Amino acid sequence: MNTVTNVSECRQAITAARKSGKSIGFVPTMGGLHEGHASLIRRSRDAGDFVVVSIFVNPTQFGAGEDFSRYPRPIENDAALCRSSGCSLLFNPEVSEIYPPGDETRVRPGRLADGMCGPFRPGHFEGVCTVVARLFNIVQPDTAYFGQKDAQQAVIIRRMVADLRFPTRIEVCPIVREPDGLAMSTRNAYLSPEQRKQAASLYRGLRTGQELIQRGERNAGKVVFAIRAVLDDAGPSHIDYIAVVDPETLAEQDEISPPVMIALAVRLEGARLIDNLIVTK
Amino acid sequence: MNTVTNVSECRQAITAARKSGKSIGFVPTMGGLHEGHASLIRRSRDAGDFVVVSIFVNPTQFGAGEDFSRYPRPIENDAALCRSSGCSLLFNPEVSEIYPPGDETRVRPGRLADGMCGPFRPGHFEGVCTVVARLFNIVQPDTAYFGQKDAQQAVIIRRMVADLRFPTRIEVCPIVREPDGLAMSTRNAYLSPEQRKQAASLYRGLRTGQELIQRGERNAGKVVFAIRAVLDDAGPSHIDYIAVVDPETLAEQDEISPPVMIALAVRLEGARLIDNLIVTK
Numbered sequence: 016m017n018t019v020t021n022v023s024e025c026r027q028a029i030t031a032a033r034k035s036g037k038s039i040g041f042v043p044t045m046g047g048l049h050e051g052h053a054s055l056i057r058r059s060r061d062a063g064d065f066v067v068v069s070i071f072v073n074p075t076q077f078g079a080g081e082d083f084s085r086y087p088r089p090i091e092n093d094a095a096l097c098r099s100s101g102c103s104l105l106f107n108p109e110v111s112e113i114y115p116p117g118d119e120t121r122v123r124p125g126r127l128a129d130g131m132c133g134p135f136r137p138g139h140f141e142g143v144c145t146v147v148a149r150l151f152n153i154v155q156p157d158t159a160y161f162g163q164k165d166a167q168q169a170v171i172i173r174r175m176v177a178d179l180r181f182p183t184r185i186e187v188c189p190i191v192r193e194p195d196g197l198a199m200s201t202r203n204a205y206l207s208p209e210q211r212k213q214a215a216s217l218y219r220g221l222r223t224g225q226e227l228i229q230r231g232e233r234n235a236g237k238v239v240f241a242i243r244a245v246l247d248d249a250g251p252s253h254i255d256y257i258a259v260v261d262p263e264t265l266a267e268q269d270e271i272s273p274p275v276m277i278a279l280a281v282r283l284e285g286a287r288l289i290d291n292l293i294v295t296k
Numbered sequence: 297m298n299t300v301t302n303v304s305e306c307r308q309a310i311t312a313a314r315k316s317g318k319s320i321g322f323v324p325t326m327g328g329l330h331e332g333h334a335s336l337i338r339r340s341r342d343a344g345d346f347v348v349v350s351i352f353v354n355p356t357q358f359g360a361g362e363d364f365s366r367y368p369r370p371i372e373n374d375a376a377l378c379r380s381s382g383c384s385l386l387f388n389p390e391v392s393e394i395y396p397p398g399d400e401t402r403v404r405p406g407r408l409a410d411g412m413c414g415p416f417r418p419g420h421f422e423g424v425c426t427v428v429a430r431l432f433n434i435v436q437p438d439t440a441y442f443g444q445k446d447a448q449q450a451v452i453i454r455r456m457v458a459d460l461r462f463p464t465r466i467e468v469c470p471i472v473r474e475p476d477g478l479a480m481s482t483r484n485a486y487l488s489p490e491q492r493k494q495a496a497s498l499y500r501g502l503r504t505g506q507e508l509i510q511r512g513e514r515n516a517g518k519v520v521f522a523i524r525a526v527l528d529d530a531g532p533s534h535i536d537y538i539a540v541v542d543p544e545t546l547a548e549q550d551e552i553s554p555p556v557m558i559a560l561a562v563r564l565e566g567a568r569l570i571d572n573l574i575v576t577k
Contacts, residue, residue: 179430
C-alpha cells in the first residue's frame with residue numbers, strides 16, 4: 016500500500032494502475048475507520064479493483080458548533096486497517112489540496128437534502144456533494160463504495176452522479192453492526208459506557224418498527240410512536256427525527272407501502288447517531 | 297466527423313480516440329456557430345487534439361423572459377462549420393441526456409458570479425457551471441477551449457475547474473470581431489440593420505476607454521463616463537453596466553491599476569450584447 020498526500024501524486028499512481036488494466040475502486044472516508052469501512056475496502060478488493068481509500072475530514076460538511084475539531088483522526092490505526100483490508104493507495108490530503116486558495120465553487124443537492132438530516136445539519140449535504148465531486152475528479156473511480164448507514168447521503172450521491180454525469184458506478188454496502196445491534200460509527204467513540212449501552216436502543220427501535228410493519232401496520236404515525244417508546248424507555252435522549260420514507264425518493268410515507276426505510280437520528284449527550292433499516296414487506 | 301446524440305455513444309467514441317493516443321480537445325457551444333467558435337475548433341485541431349464540439353442550448357442558463365426558445369438552432373450550418381474547422385466528433389444531445397429525469401443537482405459558483413452580468417441574469421452562471429461540469433464529466437477533455445468574449449464565464453469556469461479539481465486545462469481564446477469591431481456573437485442575428493450599425497459603438501466605446509487609460513487616466517468613473525458618451529451618441533440603448541475590473545478577480549477598480557479589463561453589457565431592442573477589452577498598460 017502506498018500513501019500519498021497531494022493530488023498530482025494521487026493522479027499519477029492511479030493513472031499507472033489504470034494503464035496496467037486495473038479497474039479503480041474508491042472508498043472515500045473521513046478516517047476514524049472501523050469494520051464498516053473495512054467492509055467497503057474488502058468489497059472493492061474482492062471486486063479486483065485497485066483500491067483507493069481517501070481519509071479526509073471534510074470541513075465543509077460540518078456545521079457551526081459541530082464536531083469538526085474533535086472528530087477522531089487516528090491516522091496510524093487507520094493506515095493499518097486500510098493495509099490489512101486490501102487498500103492499494105491511501106490518499107490523505109491536507110485541506111488546501113481539496114480546497115485551494117480562493118476556492119468558492121460548491122455542488123448543491125436538491126430536494127433530497129431537504130428532509131431527514133437536512134434541516135438539522137444546514138449545508139451538510141452541500142459539503143458532502145462538494146467534497147465527493149472533487150474526490151471523484153481526482154480519483155476518477157470506476158466504482159465508488161458507500162455505506163448504507165448514511166442512507167440519505169447514499170441517495171444524494173447516487174443522484175449527484177446521475178445528474179452530473181460522472182462515469183462512476185455507486186455501490187452501497189450493508190450496515191455493519193456491533194453484537195448488540197448498534198451501527199458502527201466513528202462517532203460511537205464519543206459515547207460514555209452508559210450512553211453506549213443506551214445507544215443499542217436505536218436498533219431495537221428500528222426492529223420494533225420493522226416487526227410492526229411486517230405484521231401489517233400501515234400507519235406510519237403508529238410505527239414512529241412505537242419506536243419513540245423504545246428510545247424513551249432506554250433513557251434520556253433528543254430525537255431529531257424518526258421517519259418512514261421511500262428508500263429511493265426519501266419521501267415521507269404516512270400510509271406505509273413497502274419497501275420502506277425507517278430512519279432515525281438521535282442525540283445522546285455529545286454524540287449524534289443515525290441508523291436505518293429497510294423493510295421490504 | 298462523426299455526430300452522436302447520446303452520452304454513451306459520445307463516451308465510446310472518445311474512449312476509442314484516447315486509446316489511440318490522442319489528446320481530447322473540447323469546445324462546448326450552444327450552436328449558432330460563427331467565426332469565433334470556428335477559431336476555437338481550429339485552435340484545438342492545430343494542437344493535435346481529437347476535437348469534440350458540443351452543441352447544446354442549455355436551458356438552465358437562461359432566465360425567465362430570456363431568449364431560450366428563440367435562440368438560433370441552425371444545426372445543418374453548424375455541422376458544416378464544425379466539419380470544415382476540424383471537428384472530430386459533434387455531440388448534439390437532447391435536453392434529457394444532460395438533465396436526466398429527476399435531476400436536481402447544481403454547481404454553484406461563488407462571488408465571481410456576483411458582479412458584472414450576475415445581477416442582470418440571476419442563476420445564469422449556476423446554469424453555466426452546471427452544464428459545463430456535466431459536459432466535462434462526459435467528454436473528460438484534456439483541454440477545453442472558451443472564448444474571451446464571455447470573459448466572466450471564462451473566469452468562473454477556470455475557478456470551477458481549479459476548485460472541483462477537474463483534470464482539464466482551460467484555454468481562453470481571443471475575441472473574433474467583425475470588420476467594424478463588433479464582437480462575433482450568435483445573438484448578433486437578432487439585430488435589425490439599424491441596430492447592427494449601432495452595435496459597433498460597443499467596441500468604439502471600449503477603444504475610447506482603452507485610449508484614456510493608456511494616456512494615463514486612472515479614474516475609473518471618468519473612463520466609464522467617456523464610454524457611456526460613445527454609446528449614447530450611437531443611439532438609444534439600455535446599458536446594464538460598464539465596468540473596469542481586475543481581469544482575474546473581476547473586482548471593480550475605482551483607481552485603475554493596469555492590467556484591467558473594461559467590460560460592458562448593453563441591451564438594444566431584443567438583443568443583449570456583451571464585450572470587453574483588456575488594457576495592459
